[in-house]
Amino acid sequence: MTHYVFVYGTLKSGEPNHDWISDVRNGKGTFRGNGTTITKYPLIIGTRYNIPFLLYKPGYGHNVLGEIYEVDQPMLEKLDELEDHPNFYQRRIDEIEVVNSDFHGETARSTFQCWVYFLKKFRADLLNLPMLQCYQSKGDHGLPYCERYLRDPNISVKYEVLLNE
Ligand code: PCA
Secondary structure: OOOEEEEOOOOOOOOOOOHHHOHHHHEEEEEEEEEEEEEEEEEEOOOOEEEEEEEEEOOEEOOOOEEEEEEEEEHHHHHHHHHOOOOOEEEEEEEEEOOOOOOOOOOOOOOEEEEEEEEEEHHHHHHHHHOOOOOOOOOOOOOOOOOHHOOOOOOHHHHHHHHHH
16 A cells, blocks of 8 residues: 655655655655645744644645655554654645656656645644744754654653643
8 A cells, every 4th residue: 555645844855854764674665756735834843842843724834845755554654653643743634736747657647645744733822933834954943853862751742732632
């Protein structure tokens, strides 16, 4: 079973979690092209660890740029583990427009239904943060991503971005 995933954050090539999607021990992950969300969404950097989040608030923010990967079931399950779907990020299908033609033999297609990791039940104050169009950990925002192994294991950052239930 093949899936398409649109990645907009640390999973992109050159970003701190790219190894997850390129490590063959996790399954198959093949880069298929750059893409952009057809719907606008807020892409923000949040928590003390500078984690990128796409907020599920259609119509706000930008048409976000990212990368489209074709992945197999084991890889999708690995990505769910990294993103802690569905407890933290929630994966949902979204329509993504291809912005280059790396889709060998499929150039007639300009949009793909892709899985995307969103934050759905997010705190409203996150909407006051700067909204990016394209994420880079080392971008000029000055908020580099803090990798997991460097974090305090006693602190859960969920409360910094998710609504209390
Ligand atoms: N990793 C996922 C969601 C946010 C993140 O850092 C991605 O790159 O799409």
